[in-house]
Amino acid sequence: MYTSLTNRRSFLKKMAVLSAMTAAATMFPGILFAEEQEEGLPKGNLDWKKAPCRFCGVGCGVLVGVENGKAVAVKGDPKSPVNKGLCCVKGYHSVMALYGKDRLTKPLVKKNGRYVETSMDEALDLIASKMKETINDYGKDAVSIYGSGQWTIPDGYVASKLFKGCIGTNNVEANARLCMASAVTGFMTSFGIDEPMGCYDDIDHADVFIMWGNNMAEMHPVLFSRLLDQRMRRGVKIIDFATRTTRTSMAADKSILFLPQTDLAVANAICYEIIANGWVHKEFVAKHCNINKGLTNIGYGLEDNFSFKDQPEKIDFEAYKKFLEDYTPEKVEKYSGVSAKDIKYLASFYGDPNKKVMSLWCMGMNQHTRGTWINNLVYNIHLLTGKISTPGNSPFSLTGQPSACGTVREVGTLTHKLPHGVVTNKEHREFAAKIWDVPVENIPAKPTYHTVEMFRALDRGDIRFMWIQVTNPMVTMPKLKRYRDGAKKEGRFIVVSDVYPTPTTDIADVILPSAMWIEREGMYGNSERRTQYFEQMVAPPGEAMSDTWQIVEVAKRMGYEKQFYYKKESHIEEIYTEYRKHHANKKHNMAPLAVLKENPGMQWPYVEGKPTKWRFNATYDPACSNNEAFHFYGKPDGKAVIWQRPYEPAPEEPDQEYPFWLNTGRVVEHWHTGSMTRRIPVLHKAMPHAYVELNPDDAERMQIKNGDKVRLTTRRGEIILPASIKQRGIPAPMQVFVPFFDESMLINDITLDSFCPISKEPDYKKCAVRVEKA
Amino acid sequence: MPIISYLAHPYKGKKDNLVQEISRVKGCEVIPAQNEELLIVVTETSSKQEEEILKAKLDAIPSMKLLTMVSGFETPID
């Protein structure tokens, strides 16, 4: 695309300016370089078309500039209410991810240990026949599909229809299990229905923002700039509550550090304070809440075939109050590392009836062996004070991926889910079967494997065929070595659909080249229930094909022509129209395609031509029907649940042999495993490799300097990384942090595959590690 | 052939002066923010050593409070 040196130099200069503008925008709310930003864009006859950004769950609206059949520029869409014209460094550079030199353009089939190019037809024939053969030899539950929160809505929909509806196995999972499952079970247990009640407009109304283990400045940069903007305009307060000092902490008004896992205790202590100070909104709680307790000592999922089922039991307010006596700020201070004063400080904002509070979280609370519980506990705080479902009073779970909500949670591409409801419910199965035009008996009533267990089943040989689309589990699975070795065992057949070679394509028997983002048509759904449509803007390279159409082609080859009746030229519209039928009710109605095409996305429930911004609040939500101000209609009695959940320790805590905590996560420059962003020179140069962040005092004591090699050893293995001290983030003493984007330094080889027994989401934030100068 | 971008923070009230001073340094482009006390500086030099000398020059400007690097790119020689 950018061939001549002069062009390349001026291009890089523009990129350098853009990076600086992005960094400035993160630090200074509403900073303007407007003219230069426009000047930085390529001139000429660009055709600008709207799309949601490909990277991250914020779901910024972007305009993509197309020239001579190539996407050459991106700018923020000023019409998008999400980002109001802004973009972060990944968004600005996103089109470059289409044009990496090593794009997969031809199907590859492994023969005698070598990949051989083949035609798409042959590759799809092979996949269909292998699936049939596996089902014949080992049964339906021996085939599986593992997708992604980067699947478009039609991708996930056809996958679920093929596997659950036609083949008849619930072996459908997606990588959002690794990032959002605890948010889902948090919503389901507290409210009986998934996804946030509020929306990004809450940012414009809240007075205080409390970030629960959420490095928003790096992970949701455009949304964070909206917070900073509000601080400049209205003097709002931003409080960072985390285990590590990050860019978010540095930009916040106050940073409070807690010891890993003790967020559970602090959340309970806040509730204790709310009750002790008489800040409970008694009328709201009496009218709209039940109080439940569940089982305790619920395990960590470390053993194969682990299973757990909670047993909720109603309790009264007095019993709950008594339970909280173990969580006075003074008691919790002793093991959380948070002073009683700071706990009271946090509680005072929630308790002040004149302050609107938004709690924000993402991986810190979700990737947690008690992920469901900590989600419940933050909802407790908002429910006790009645600060929920009104503009600015909003517990808000953010998503990481562009369509974790749209595809995984709404389409239901998880083993227990259907587009509407769950497989265990007969009526839900009947409803799905009718729309799918399959016998209801096809859909098994029992869920099979969640993600970690699915890879364990592959290792054991219970699963023999796995199709992986738009995700890179050979970088992201915890305790990776077991699952890599398992996937390579004899008698396993792995299909990988992707855009670039990755460690996951390395384990494939068939590699299918996929059309990426604007090389095909589709929709994503972001964190605030906004569904956004994008048209095909450029042609995919070589034989690359959309993931949707790959599945449709295989389904037809397996004999499901009747169910996969879609025509090539109109299949996205046909699939979306069919999908909408699953949600055709006031609680979840999706906007018609024509509306999505016209607008920068539309929020569901879309009722009588209008999006619903605040659910469960009768002023805004037409689905409320109890003649009260609030109606938590996800639960049969219309009441939300305050959960009694205790603090329980992490499964593996530092000890003499492994004295540090290991925390893993992301960086602003890279999208997850870096398979796309590491091919964007600007981003790769800005963040070329992984590192281990150490606390400066630990580093000094161990005589480790920046760039020195450091050996990290856990019970799973060891890895050597360069040290990073006071560069990006600063871990607390006796803690280290490693980003996971770098496939040449696979930190997940040494992480632990424990998970929340309710959500089955692994905890990537906590295990014990030994740290030595290498 | 390094191309580096920086954020330059002037001392209070010295933004215009800093813009002028940086504009005089060869190999530098400066883009002041319209509504904040902050400038973007982009430098283009032919070697790492030259870049270091240039950075030292920028650091020495009296109205410069803080200069932080944002991104660095290496353009190929051929």
Ligand code: SF4
């Ligand atoms: S914040 Fe997320 S959605 Fe917005 S531009 Fe950046 S990566 Fe894209």
